[in-house]
Amino acid sequence: MTERSEGIGRPTVRRSRDVPLLVGRAREGDARAVARLITLVESGDPLLPQVAAALAPHTGQAQVIGLTGAPGVGKSTTTNELVRALRAQGHRVGVLAVDPSSPFTGGAILGDRVRMQDHATDPGVYIRSMSSRGHLGGLAATTPQAVRVLEGAGCDVVLVETVGVGQAEVEVASLADTTLVLLAPGMGDAIQAVKAGILEIADVFVVNKADRDGADATHRDIQGMIALGERGPGEWRPQVVRAVASRAEGIDDIVAALEKHRNWLVEHGELRRRREARAAAEVEAIALGTLRARIGSLRSGTTLGALAARVADGAVDPYAAAEELLIGLERG
Amino acid sequence: MTERSEGIGRPTVRRSRDVPLLVGRAREGDARAVARLITLVESGDPLLPQVAAALAPHTGQAQVIGLTGAPGVGKSTTTNELVRALRAQGHRVGVLAVDPSSPFTGGAILGDRVRMQDHATDPGVYIRSMSSRGHLGGLAATTPQAVRVLEGAGCDVVLVETVGVGQAEVEVASLADTTLVLLAPGMGDAIQAVKAGILEIADVFVVNKADRDGADATHRDIQGMIALGERGPGEWRPQVVRAVASRAEGIDDIVAALEKHRNWLVEHGELRRRREARAAAEVEAIALGTLRARIGSLRSGTTLGALAARVADGAVDPYAAAEELLIGLERG
Numbered sequence: 067m068t069e070r071s072e073g074i075g076r077p078t079v080r081r082s083r084d085v086p087l088l089v090g091r092a093r094e095g096d097a098r099a100v101a102r103l104i105t106l107v108e109s110g111d112p113l114l115p116q117v118a119a120a121l122a123p124h125t126g127q128a129q130v131i132g133l134t135g136a137p138g139v140g141k142s143t144t145t146n147e148l149v150r151a152l153r154a155q156g157h158r159v160g161v162l163a164v165d166p167s168s169p170f171t172g173g174a175i176l177g178d179r180v181r182m183q184d185h186a187t188d189p190g191v192y193i194r195s196m197s198s199r200g201h202l203g204g205l206a207a208t209t210p211q212a213v214r215v216l217e218g219a220g221c222d223v224v225l226v227e228t229v230g231v232g233q234a235e236v237e238v239a240s241l242a243d244t245t246l247v248l249l250a251p252g253m254g255d256a257i258q259a260v261k262a263g264i265l266e267i268a269d270v271f272v273v274n275k276a277d278r279d280g281a282d283a284t285h286r287d288i289q290g291m292i293a294l295g296e297r298g299p300g301e302w303r304p305q306v307v308r309a310v311a312s313r314a315e316g317i318d319d320i321v322a323a324l325e326k327h328r329n330w331l332v333e334h335g336e337l338r339r340r341r342e343a344r345a346a347a348e349v350e351a352i353a354l355g356t357l358r359a360r361i362g363s364l365r366s367g368t369t370l371g372a373l374a375a376r377v378a379d380g381a382v383d384p385y386a387a388a389e390e391l392l393i394g395l396e397r398g
Numbered sequence: 399m400t401e402r403s404e405g406i407g408r409p410t411v412r413r414s415r416d417v418p419l420l421v422g423r424a425r426e427g428d429a430r431a432v433a434r435l436i437t438l439v440e441s442g443d444p445l446l447p448q449v450a451a452a453l454a455p456h457t458g459q460a461q462v463i464g465l466t467g468a469p470g471v472g473k474s475t476t477t478n479e480l481v482r483a484l485r486a487q488g489h490r491v492g493v494l495a496v497d498p499s500s501p502f503t504g505g506a507i508l509g510d511r512v513r514m515q516d517h518a519t520d521p522g523v524y525i526r527s528m529s530s531r532g533h534l535g536g537l538a539a540t541t542p543q544a545v546r547v548l549e550g551a552g553c554d555v556v557l558v559e560t561v562g563v564g565q566a567e568v569e570v571a572s573l574a575d576t577t578l579v580l581l582a583p584g585m586g587d588a589i590q591a592v593k594a595g596i597l598e599i600a601d602v603f604v605v606n607k608a609d610r611d612g613a614d615a616t617h618r619d620i621q622g623m624i625a626l627g628e629r630g631p632g633e634w635r636p637q638v639v640r641a642v643a644s645r646a647e648g649i650d651d652i653v654a655a656l657e658k659h660r661n662w663l664v665e666h667g668e669l670r671r672r673r674e675a676r677a678a679a680e681v682e683a684i685a686l687g688t689l690r691a692r693i694g695s696l697r698s699g700t701t702l703g704a705l706a707a708r709v710a711d712g713a714v715d716p717y718a719a720a721e722e723l724l725i726g727l728e729r730g
Contacts, residue, residue, distance in 0.1 A: 115717035122715035210716070338710070345716065346706035350693055352720035353727075357689045361682055374678035378670070383454035384542070384677065385447035388684035395685075 082116050089120040092219045095189060100219045104194050107211040118211060121218040126341070128160075128217040129328060132242030133227045139250040140274040144311040144320070145227050149185055151317050152223050160216030160224040161193040164209055192216055209241055210348045241344055243337060244327045246270045246320070249288060251280030265295060268304050270323045276308035276316065302330055360395055369394050414448050421452040424551045427521060432551045436526050439543040450543060453550040458673070460492075460549040461660060464574030465559045471582040472606040476643040476652070477559050481517055483649050484555050492548030492556040493525040496541055524548055541573050542680045573676055575669060576659045578602045578652070581620060583612035597623055600636050602655045608640035608648065634662055692727055701726050 091099035106117060133148075135141050145161060152159050185191040196212055209226060216224050226242055247268040271292075273285050285306060292304050305323040309316030331337040361370075373387040382390075423431035438449060465480075467473050477493060484491050517523040528544055541558060548556050558574055579600040603624075605617050617638060624636050637655040641648030663669040693702075705719040714722075 115715070115721075118715035118717045122709075122712050124712070126710060126712040341710040342703070342706045345709035345719075346702050348716045349702065349705055349709060349719045349723055352716055353693055353723045354686070354690060356720060356724060358686060361685055370678050370681065371674070373681055374674045377454075377677035377681060378458060378673040380454050380456070380458040383447070383450035384680045384684055385450045387677075387681040388688060389447075391681055391685045392688060 082113060085113055085116040086120055089117065089218060092215065093124065095220060097189070097192065100192055100215060101194070103215040103218075104196065104212050107208055107215060108196050110208075114211065118214065121214045124218045125214045126217075128213070128221055129223045129244070130213055130242045131223065131225050131324060132245040133225055133248065134245070135248030135250075135274075139248040140311050141227055141248055144248060144272065144274060144309065144317075145225055146185075147311050147314050147317045148225065148320060149191055150314075151321050153185075153188065153190055155321075157223045158190045158221045159192075160213075160219070160221035161191070161227065162209065162212050162216070162224065163193070163195045163227045192219060192221060210344065213241070241347075243331060243340060244269045244324055246272060246324070248272045248274050249284055250275045251278045251284045265291060265304075269302060269327045270320070271304055271306045272316075272320055273306065273308045274311050277310050277313075281308065300334065302327065302336075357395075361391070414445060417445055417448040418452055421449065421550060424547065425456065427552060429521070429524065432524055432547060433526070435547040435550075436528065436544050439540055439547060440528050442540075446543065450546065453546045456550045457546045458549075460545070460553055461555045461576070462545055462574045463555065463557050463656060464577040465557055465580065466577070467580030467582075467606075471580040472643050473559055473580055476580060476604065476606060476641065476649075477557055478517075479643050479646050479649045480557065480652060481523055482646075483653050485517075485520065485522055487653075489555045490522045490553045491524075492545075492551070492553035493523070493559065494541065494544050494548070494556065495525070495527045495559045524551060524553060542676065545573070573679075575663060575672060576601045576656055578604060578656070580604045580606050581616055582607045583610045583616045597627060597636075601634060601659045602652070603636055603638045604648075604652055605638065605640045606643050609642050609645075613640065632666065634659065634668075689727075693723065 088099050088102060092103055103117060106113060111117075131148075133141060133145060145163075149159050149161060185193065194212070194216075196208070213224050213226065245267050247270070249271060251273070271288050273281055273288065275281065276285075285308065288306055292306070295304075297303065305326065307316060307319045307323050309320060311317065328337075331340070370391060373382070373390060376382040377384050377387050420431050420434060424435055435449060438445060443449075463480075465473060465477060477495075481491050481493060517525060526544070526548075528540070545556050545558065577599050579602070581603060583605070603620050605613055605620065607613065608617075617640065620638055624638070627636075629635065637658065639648060639651045639655050641652060643649065660669075663672070702723060705714070705722060708714040709716050709719050
């Protein structure tokens with residue numbers, strides 16, 4: 067239902083032997099090669115396994131920061147200022163703006179690739195909007211691959227920005243080393259979001275637009291919820307930082323909170339634990355995607371159709387049919 | 399995050415040999431046996447394949463009607479009146495109120511099993527709320543099994559009611575022979591829903607609360623959208639019916655529209671086609687659920703953990719790891 071200009075930004079890589087070349091160019095800092103690789107990831111290209119294999123030796127070191135919040139809390143502005151601050155520290159920064167739109171809402175909420183023009187001419191920054199429409203395995207499978215592309219291209223910090231608050235966002239946030247949740251005064255939605263499960267995944271809360279009425283109340287609410295949260299003696303207590311991103315106020319405090327959490331992760335062996343859990347989820351998502359594709363290919367054949375007809379007749383029950391299907395899958 | 403009273407309503411069936419007995423009782427009209435079977439379905443009990451096998455010979459004939467709409471449009475009231483009308487025609491009626499709540503919203507939106515007390519003492523009506531939390535394969539796998547239970551218990555019409563409008567609801571609605579979408583005047587949400595994909599799945603629209611201001615506008619809007627919809631010469635054109643369910647007005651018109659669609663389905667060979675497509679989707683969902691469970695069982699073993707550690711190290715890429723995982727799965 068969404069119109070997408072399929073011709074733009076599509077990879078011209080068509081053969082396996084082009085992959086090492088493209089990955090090599092991306093590693094040399096060729097922005098177009100990076101863009102092509104991410105398009106490849108986004109579209110679930112059959113060359114993806116080769117890309118992943120070529121990137122693997124150059125990955126695993128970047129700091130991945132998730133940034134989420136309801137629409138209107140100032141995610142873009144905050145990301146923009148964070149990029150500026152991280153650049154000033156000498157980091158190479160990648161930004162992935164992920165749009166976890168449902169198959170029905172469609173539309174590229176985050177399609178405004180020009181929104182961070184401030185960094186357009188900075189070769190140390192890659193910015194990319196990404197959708198996950200139709201990709202097998204969804205965001206859980208695509209996002210980490212895109213992070214790897216940026217990492218392979220030399221980014222040592224990758225910001226993954228997702229809009230809204232829901233299952234997909236939580237999924238994406240859980241792919242980060244550190245998850246930053248933005249709130250704004252007077253946005254009941256944000257607090258609802260916290261109640262709805264974000265509290266468990268947030269490492270740092272930012273009360274943005276802190277110059278507005280209600281900022282104290284929002285700050286108090288979130289502190290109250292953190293106080294109520296159960297955590298063991300060795301567990302991280304989410305930090306709350308106030309900011310006015312539009313005036314670049316509080317950005318250093320956010321960076322400090324991110325560093326504090328990073329240090330905590332390393333000291334507690336938690337970074338390694340999180341990354342292994344992340345890798346496990348990723349492998350699982352890819353494996354399920356493969357299986358789903360295999361079953362899908364049986365659809366075009368007669369196997370599933372014939373089984374379905376027998377189920378519709380009541381001649382066989384759906385569990386027995388599923389069992390037959392799986393046996394066919396293993397043989398095939 | 400939700401508290402559920404696990405002890406209530408759980409099946410006491412523990413062994414395979416109890417299944418035929420329970421199914422037999424359900425077929426004799428024992429409401430408690432029906433309730434136990436649906437709880438078994440809902441909880442994804444390991445005995446489910448046996449239940450499905452025992453039910454299969456007695457299924458495939460009932461008319462399945464999906465009923466959906468945004469909160470507040472009057473779904474319960476309409477369902478209640480439809481049940482009354484169908485009973486008056488001599489049908490045995492089953493009602494499944496499915497709650498496709500996300501893992502984060504939790505809560506039993508439709509847990510009010512007493513809401514249709516009017517039919518509580520009528521042995522020709524079964525009413526059941528159902529959640530799909532945590533079931534492998536989700537609603538796509540559970541709902542048709544529950545429909546089969548009701549069919550096995552002698553219901554020749556099954557109403558599947560889902561709240562809200564979203565992917566899960568569309569999924570459930572697509573499991574019906576005929577899908578009825580409720581709208582109400584002044585509910586922009588409902589119109590949004592139509593725009594968001596419901597138009598494709600609705601066979602009958604009901605403008606409920608048609609005595610209210612704005613009913614004409616809602617009626618006009620939906621007619622306009624139907625007119626804009628593309629359909630071939632042999633395709634069904636969605637009907638629009640007006641009703642005031644709270645005063646039992648327009649119910650006969652709804653029943654007439656449902657019958658008209660049913661006849662159309664039969665005449666065009668569409669009933670058979672829909673049922674086979676449904677069976678295929680069901681078998682596929684069960685097969686995927688089985689595979690997901692098998693992969694899940696590898697989690698507890700060392701296979702996935704060891705692979706994940708190597709992926710986190712960059713020693714292997716996630717696609718190669720997924721491939722290894724799948725090979726292990728086929729061997730195991």
